[in-house]
Amino acid sequence: MKKINRRQFLKRTAVGALGFTTVGVIRSPFQTQFYSLAQGEAVDLTLMMVDYSDPVKTALEEVIIPMFVEENPGSTVTVNYSDWARYNEEMTTAFAAGVTPDVFQGGAVWSPQMARRGWAYPLTDLIAADADWNWDDFPPGIQSDVTVNGEIVGVPYRQDLRTLWYRKDMLEAAGFSAPPTNWDEFLEVAKATTVKNGDQFEVEGYHLSHVSDGWQRDWQPYLIWLEQAGGQFLSDDLTKCMLDQEPALNALQFLHDLIHVHKVTSYPGLEPQGDLQVIVAGDAAMQFGNADFERIINLYAPDQAGLVLPTLPLTGAIQATHAWVNKFFVSSQSKNPERAWDLLRFLTRADVLEIYSAANNNTPPRQSLLEAPYMSELHRQVLAAAPYAQTFPQHPNLIGLFRPVTEELEKALTGTKDPEKALQDATKQVNLILEDG
Amino acid sequence: MNIVTQTPAVKQKKSLGQRLYKYYNSQAFVALLFLIIPVGLLIILKIYPIFYNLYLSFTRYELFEPPRFVGLRNYKWVFQNDVTRQSIWNTLLFTIEAVPLGTALALVVAKLLDENFYGKIMYRTLYYLPVISSIVVSAMIFRWIFNPQQGLLNYFLGFIGIPPQTWLSDPNLALLSLVMVTIWGSIGGNMIIFLAGLQDIPKEVLEAAKVDGANAFQRFIQITIPLLRPVILFVVVTFTISTFRNFGLIFLLTQGGPLNRTNTLVWEVYMSVFANLRLGRGAALSMVMLVMVFILTILSFRVIRERQG
Numbered sequence: 001m002k003k004i005n006r007r008q009f010l011k012r013t014a015v016g017a018l019g020f021t022t023v024g025v026i027r028s029p030f031q032t033q034f035y036s037l038a039q040g041e042a043v044d045l046t047l048m049m050v051d052y053s054d055p056v057k058t059a060l061e062e063v064i065i066p067m068f069v070e071e072n073p074g075s076t077v078t079v080n081y082s083d084w085a086r087y088n089e090e091m092t093t094a095f096a097a098g099v100t101p102d103v104f105q106g107g108a109v110w111s112p113q114m115a116r117r118g119w120a121y122p123l124t125d126l127i128a129a130d131a132d133w134n135w136d137d138f139p140p141g142i143q144s145d146v147t148v149n150g151e152i153v154g155v156p157y158r159q160d161l162r163t164l165w166y167r168k169d170m171l172e173a174a175g176f177s178a179p180p181t182n183w184d185e186f187l188e189v190a191k192a193t194t195v196k197n198g199d200q201f202e203v204e205g206y207h208l209s210h211v212s213d214g215w216q217r218d219w220q221p222y223l224i225w226l227e228q229a230g231g232q233f234l235s236d237d238l239t240k241c242m243l244d245q246e247p248a249l250n251a252l253q254f255l256h257d258l259i260h261v262h263k264v265t266s267y268p269g270l271e272p273q274g275d276l277q278v279i280v281a282g283d284a285a286m287q288f289g290n291a292d293f294e295r296i297i298n299l300y301a302p303d304q305a306g307l308v309l310p311t312l313p314l315t316g317a318i319q320a321t322h323a324w325v326n327k328f329f330v331s332s333q334s335k336n337p338e339r340a341w342d343l344l345r346f347l348t349r350a351d352v353l354e355i356y357s358a359a360n361n362n363t364p365p366r367q368s369l370l371e372a373p374y375m376s377e378l379h380r381q382v383l384a385a386a387p388y389a390q391t392f393p394q395h396p397n398l399i400g401l402f403r404p405v406t407e408e409l410e411k412a413l414t415g416t417k418d419p420e421k422a423l424q425d426a427t428k429q430v431n432l433i434l435e436d437g
Numbered sequence: 438m439n440i441v442t443q444t445p446a447v448k449q450k451k452s453l454g455q456r457l458y459k460y461y462n463s464q465a466f467v468a469l470l471f472l473i474i475p476v477g478l479l480i481i482l483k484i485y486p487i488f489y490n491l492y493l494s495f496t497r498y499e500l501f502e503p504p505r506f507v508g509l510r511n512y513k514w515v516f517q518n519d520v521t522r523q524s525i526w527n528t529l530l531f532t533i534e535a536v537p538l539g540t541a542l543a544l545v546v547a548k549l550l551d552e553n554f555y556g557k558i559m560y561r562t563l564y565y566l567p568v569i570s571s572i573v574v575s576a577m578i579f580r581w582i583f584n585p586q587q588g589l590l591n592y593f594l595g596f597i598g599i600p601p602q603t604w605l606s607d608p609n610l611a612l613l614s615l616v617m618v619t620i621w622g623s624i625g626g627n628m629i630i631f632l633a634g635l636q637d638i639p640k641e642v643l644e645a646a647k648v649d650g651a652n653a654f655q656r657f658i659q660i661t662i663p664l665l666r667p668v669i670l671f672v673v674v675t676f677t678i679s680t681f682r683n684f685g686l687i688f689l690l691t692q693g694g695p696l697n698r699t700n701t702l703v704w705e706v707y708m709s710v711f712a713n714l715r716l717g718r719g720a721a722l723s724m725v726m727l728v729m730v731f732i733l734t735i736l737s738f739r740v741i742r743e744r745q746g
Contacts, residue, residue, distance in 0.1 A: 268695070
């Protein structure tokens with residue numbers, strides 16, 4: 001064997017590395033060919049999940065995906081998982097890079113955003129051609145949440161209905177036999193159930209928010225109070241912020257007073273104990289929440305069953321609450337949008353959606369599932385809040401609009417700014433963004 | 438008489454293949470090969486993005502539409518917007534609090550661990566451990582430590598009569614809490630660099646000073662520190678840059694709050710780009726950050742070089 005010296009060795013190594021780098025950066029022609037060959041035949045689809053728990057993962061991998069593969073022989077589905085904290089940027093960069101999953105989940109404010117960016121594959125025609133799948137099973141309010149400018153851009157898989165939950169044991173100990181129904185009763189109960197040791201809260205009469213809940217932590221509960229006060233975030237034509245109106249101020253003033261005048265909640269609030277929400281851990285007597293409370297109790301705190309209960313939304317000026325409607329989308333960058341629709345259609349079919357919803361204890365968006373066996377009595381009580389639920393306005397930059405509001409809310413709630421001034425400033429900033437387009 | 442005529446040697450023209458083969462065997466080709474990859478990567482991964490970022494900073498770009506030229510509008514926004522101005526101030530404050538204190542502590546720890554004592558290796562390992570810990574794990578642990586109700590820090594402070602503090606949600610304590618975690622995470626790495634520097638200091642110089650009657654503190658101040666200046670400069674510059682880029686801790690612990698007190702430039706870039714999808718604004722903020730790091734680095738060089746002079 002011919003010997004080579006060190007220089008030759010280094011040179012050949014460098015030539016090899018350069019060759020590999022060149023090959024690596026040149027786009028492979030084979031991938032495109034594979035996809036084009038796969039049209040109409042077996043295909044490898046990708047699904048991005050963000051709204052999941054361990055039981056959902058098990059249900060997906062052991063039941064749902066095998067069912068799909070069985071019904072679509074030769075097809076495969078690769079499931080990737082993410083979490084809400086990094087999901088927005090993960091999907092944004094995926095779209096920017098052109099490597100999106102075929103089907104992906106999205107949050108409550110995603111429909112107008114996806115539609116404006118052209119990232120959601122339009123589904124109206126596919127849905128219209130698919131009578132068996134039964135779009136009419138979704139209530140009109142939920143249908144309109146995914147319909148942007150007359151085009152259906154996604155399919156809801158969950159309605160995250162939040163209502164007031166209370167601790168029956170704490171209310172009874174304070175002499176209340178029933179949960180509050182309006183703001184006055186709420187204040188009375190909150191005062192009576194608050195337990196303090198000096199300045200420190202041992203039990204919050206009402207838990208508003210906590211730091212580890214991220215930058216929207218105050219905005220989400222405030223939104224419910226705002227809607228109960230009869231207010232709204234944006235005008236109906238989406239051109240003006242309505243937070244400088246009286247209902248918005250009433251709501252914020254009420255929250256401000258809960259913290260600084262009546263001292264029935266700490267700000268920022270007590271932190272959850274691991275997976276146990278503050279109310280489930282026994283650190284608060286009342287808190288807004290969804291059916292996930294029941295899932296956590298069943299899973300981690302069965303001794304709390306029957307003690308933490310939901311009730312109907314409170315009445316301020318009106319009886320109201322907010323629903324976060326989460327949905328699946330087909331990516332506009334999918335190389336097989338019709339096959340991706342097959343997967344989405346399958347995932348939101350009543351029998352499959354039931355498996356997913358049961359695993360996550362989700363409130364399903366399909367009316368036919370409201371009597372499903374997994375829907376417990378407690379879950380039905382949460383569902384009773386549905387007629388009072390409002391959804392987000394369909395502005396394409398809601399996340400951008402939320403930011404100045406959250407900042408001003410924080411200033412008002414910490415007591416560093418007068419609530420009225422905070423809302424005026426928030427309105428000014430939101431209006432500037434709205435004008436900017 | 439025979440006349441011998443000599444025809445001048447005709448330089449034979451080499452084929453392209455031969456010329457390429459000759460070049461392949463030349464030193465210039467070897468040099469080119471070894472330069473082409475790092476220089477290529479430098480251009481693709483560093484220089485091009487900087488110039489593309491500069492270009493984007495003069496545009497309005499939201500990914501789904503082509504960039505639109507808006508002149509200096511993004512820079513105007515950076516300097517006129519209260520939140521971004523606060524983020525510039527927070528970044529400077531964060532750096533001013535973390536870098537000098539973290540550098541000094543790392544130097545002191547390195548000096549202590551440079552001495553000969555039993556268990557020296559174990560202590561060096563323990564101090565270095567945070568460097569190899571994942572930032573996510575570290576942040577999760579510190580979230581527990583800072584927990585107002587069940588946190589270790591409040592528990593220990595309770596022994597000396599200090600009431601529980603809301604470390605991550607008190608506007609006066611949140612940035613300080615991040616500084617503490619940053620210093621904890623950086624001491625090990627900086628300590629190793631200082632240790633290497635300390636071991637390069639000639640022992641004769643220190644012994645001569647000792648013979649002249651200088652005590653340990655005087656030797657440290659008068660001899661060790663001046664001789665360590667290049668190392669200190671390196672640590673200060675790299676630590677400053679890493680503090681400017683500190684995103685993970687803010688993302689995992691405070692998300693810019695409370696009251697924007699931990700909203701640094703890098704967090705603001707993230708929010709501009711991913712929450713608002715305003716890539717032009719994010720690019721303008723990044724350019725401001727680049728200039729600030731550049732100025733601080735030059736200042737560090739000047740201060741330390743002047744003292745050395």
